[in-house]
Amino acid sequence: MKKNLLIILSLFIVFSEAAFFTKLSAQDTFSIVAADSTTRQVGSAGASCVDLFAAGFPDATFLGDLLPDTGAINTQSFYLTANQNNARARMRAGDTPEQIVNWLSKNDADDDSSARQYGVVGFSGNNVSAAGFTGINCFDFKNHVTGSVNGIYYAIQGNILLGQQVIDSMESRFRNAQGDLHCRLMAALQGAKVVGADIRCTANGTSSLFAFLKVAEPTDSYGSPSFRISVKTHNNDQLEPIDSLQRIFDTQHSCSATAITETRVINKINVYPNPAEDEIRVTVDASLIGTTYAILDQLGRRLLIGKITSEGISVDIRELIPGMYLMQIANLSIHRFLKN
Secondary structure, three states: OHHHHHHHHHHHHHHHHHHHHHHHHOOOEEEEEEEEEEOOEEEEEEEOOHHHHHHHOOOOOOOEEEEOOEEEEEEEOOOOHHHHHHHHHHOOOOHHHHHHEEEEEEEOOOOOOHOEEEEEEEOOOOOOEEEEEEOOOOOOEEEEEEEEEEOOOEEEEEEOOOOHHHHHHHHHHHHHHOOOOOHHHHHHHHOOOOOEEEHHOOOOOOOOOOEEEEEOOOOOOOOOOOOOEEEEEEOOOOOOOOHHHHHHHHOOOOOHHHHHOOOOOOOOEEEEOOOEEEEEEEEHHHHHOOOOOEEOOOOOEEEEEEEEOOOOEEEEEOOOOOOOEEEEEEOOOOOOOOOO
16 A cells, blocks of 8 residues: 555656646747737747757747737747637737736736736737736746837847846847848847857857747738748757848848849739839739739838739739839749839
C-alpha cells in the first residue's frame, strides 16, 4: 500500500513539475501590434527566448492574432490559448482595445491576470486606438507602451527584458522607420536586437530564440494574412533569429522607394492611362486573377489595396492627392504613374 502511495505521489510531482515548466516555457518576451488608419492593415511582430522545437509549438507566430480590417492582439506571459480566444471574441463583438484589456484583466481564463501581458490595436469605424496591459507578477523587467505615428497606432510590450531600453529602442525604430507597416514592424524588432534583450538568451549570445512578423490586409481572410514570416532556432544554436528574419524579409518586401525597380511582365500586365485622373485601368494575364494589387506612395506606404478579380479592372484613385505613385501587382511588377 505504501509503495503504491509513493508511486502515486512521485507521478503527481512529475506531472506538477511538467505543468510548471510548460507554463514557464510559454513566456513570451517582446512584441508589437499595430494598425494603419490609412491602409487599414493590421500587423504583429515579436520574439522570445523559448525553444519552440522543445516546447512543441509549430507556429512561431502563435502569440499574434490578426483580425483583418478589425484589429490585432498579442497575448503573452504565461500564454493561454483561452485568453487569446476570449480577446478575439471581445474584438469581434465590437469592444475597443481598452475595453478588451480591461475585460481580460477581470476575466482571466485561469483566474489570475497578474502574470499576463497584452497589446491590442483596433478599428472602431474610422477611429483607431491602442491599449496595453502588464500584470504586476510578470517577470522583470516588464512594461508596455502605446502611441501613434502618421496615423499608425501601436502597442509595444515586453517581460523578462534587459530593461526599459529594449522597449524604448523598439518604439524609436518603429516611429522613425521609412516605408509601410511591414517595414516599421521589422524596424521595431531590429530595435530589440541586442544580446540578452530577453535575459534568458544572454548565454546564447542572442536576443531571442524565435522571431516572427505578419501583416493582414483588410481583404484577407482570418488566419491567412498576406504576409507572414518566422524563424525558429534551438537553444545553444547561437543564431540571431532577428537577423535571419531580416534576410527573409528582404527577399519578400522592399522598404525603400528608391530601391523599388519598375518592371513589366510582357503580355501579362498593363497599367494605364498615365497620367491618370479619376481611375487607372489594369489588364493582366488570366493566371494573375485572384492576386493582390496595391498603390504605394513614394515612401513605399500602401494607400490602396485590392484583388485582381478579372483580366481587366478599374481602380478608383479620386481620393489620392496629385503626385507620383506606384502600382504593385502580385509582387511581380511595379509601375509608376502620375495622378493629376
